[in-house]
Amino acid sequence: MIGTSAKSALLLGTLILLSGCKTLNLMQDKKEESLQEQLKSYQSVVRWGYPGQAYNFLRKDIAEKTPVPENLANISVTNYKVIRQPAPAGENKATQTAIIGYIFDDRQVEKSLTDQQLWEYDPETQGWSRINPIPEYR
Numbered sequence: 001m002i003g004t005s006a007k008s009a010l011l012l013g014t015l016i017l018l019s020g021c022k023t024l025n026l027m028q029d030k031k032e033e034s035l036q037e038q039l040k041s042y043q044s045v046v047r048w049g050y051p052g053q054a055y056n057f058l059r060k061d062i063a064e065k066t067p068v069p070e071n072l073a074n075i076s077v078t079n080y081k082v083i084r085q086p087a088p089a090g091e092n093k094a095t096q097t098a099i100i101g102y103i104f105d106d107r108q109v110e111k112s113l114t115d116q117q118l119w120e121y122d123p124e125t126q127g128w129s130r131i132n133p134i135p136e137y138r
Helices: 002-050 051-055 060-064 069-076
Strands: 075-088 093-105 110-122 127-130
Touching: 002 075, 002 093, 002 110, 002 127, 051 060, 051 069, 051 127, 069 075, 069 127, 075 110
Parallel strands: none
Antiparallel strands: 075 093, 093 110, 110 127
16 A cells, blocks of 8 residues: 555656646746737738838848848838648757738739748747748849
């Protein structure tokens, strides 16, 4: 028979393990919530703002060596549709794919591009940054 102190220790150990799992789940939930907020913000900026603002979502080191194309002032985005929902792509990475419809203001011809996004989570800042190039509007 197991003594009372052994039962208490077993119960305490189980509770510690369960609370650890709960903490991990909460951390994961916050990380996923943060990704959803970042993707929503990115979509809003691309869809309703100036497409060049998408470059603000690049990881800092990538943004520093990536020039913003000059032709973006001539672009109006007409549609932004997520065709592949966010999915994990590693421990701290996620992908999402969207189709972006746009026109060149001086030509009024509608075009579209596929935006295959790769995002990375930074545990220090607890934020997400895009780590692959922004597609070109041609």
